[in-house]
Amino acid sequence: MLTTIGFDADDTLWQNESFFRLTQDQFVRLLADHAAPDHLRERLEAAERRNLGHYGFGVKGFTLSMIETAIEVTEGRVSASVIAELIAAGRDMLEHPIELLPHARRTVTSLAAEYRVVLITKGDLLDQERKLAQSGLGDLFHGVEIVSHKTADAYRIIFDRHGTGADQAMMVGNSLKSDVIPALEAGSWGVHIPHGMTWALEAADPPEGHRRFHVLADLGGLPDLVGRLKPGRNS
Structure with a gap:
């Protein structure tokens, strides 16, 4: 019964996932001068797996993983403007209308x-x-x-x-x-x-x-x- x-x-x-994919594409574009797209996606996915136990699921953890990956692939040389754009992208996800x-x-x-x-x-x-x-x-x-x-x-x-x-x-x-x-x-x-x-x-x-x-x-x-x-x- x-x-x-x-x-x-x-x-x-x-x-939901479509907004993550769009933001991931933006992440790849912002860091295109530092690594190939596939490598950037792999590094971001690895960071998400690594951080699940710390941040849990959701946009905030995803945003922190993007920032962490950006720092890693640029060996600490990522600009403040790129970090600001990643933060803004995460904020946009949190404000996106429901479909x-x-x-x-x-x-x-x-x-x-x-x-x-x-x-x-x-x-x-x-x-x-x-x-x-x-x-x-x-x-x-x-x-x-x-x-x-x-x-x-x-x-x-x-x-x-x-x-x-x-x-x-x-x-x-x-x-x-x-x-x-x-x-x-x-x-x-x-x-x-x-x-x-x-x-x-x-x-x-x-x-x-x-x-x-x-x-x-x-x-x-x-x-x-x-x-x-x-x-x-x-x-």
Whole structure:
């Protein structure tokens, strides 16, 4: 029996990664005289991996990683004007208007009428709260959880708090690594909604063959899938 549905936020309900890619392109242009584009992207990704434990997920950590990489690849010679532009780019990301993905509002509205729907996202608290407020979806959710990491234990705690346990819950998101696999490990259904752009640090192999794993092209197909999981039907 399904009672609770968790939704990821970034790149599931609204655009996010595309803004990181645009800012990354700006970073590459600013440092083009110091290293090749591919090398700059590799160094930036390495810095992000290295800094996750210190800064967590989100724009602020990304901005600090850009600055750190700029200092490293220029051997400390990066100009103050370039640092200022990187800071400004990060600030622009924090102020960018929200762009809902197709079917997001209709799907959440439809399912909220029959199930407990919970927003489960990770990242910077203030930024995620800002995006949720601007999205216009906030009033539809029965609960909001902004966590540092999405793990099986985190999902068990959240679905116990907001629902009737992980085994009667579903997690929906674009990241196999964060949204789907740990939810399946917790005993929930895991629904993957692939996004055209996925951060390299969120890459993972799909759990093919798992009876509670599903893939949908977009959020528009979620209500039909949920309907098929009702008691008396195949799950």
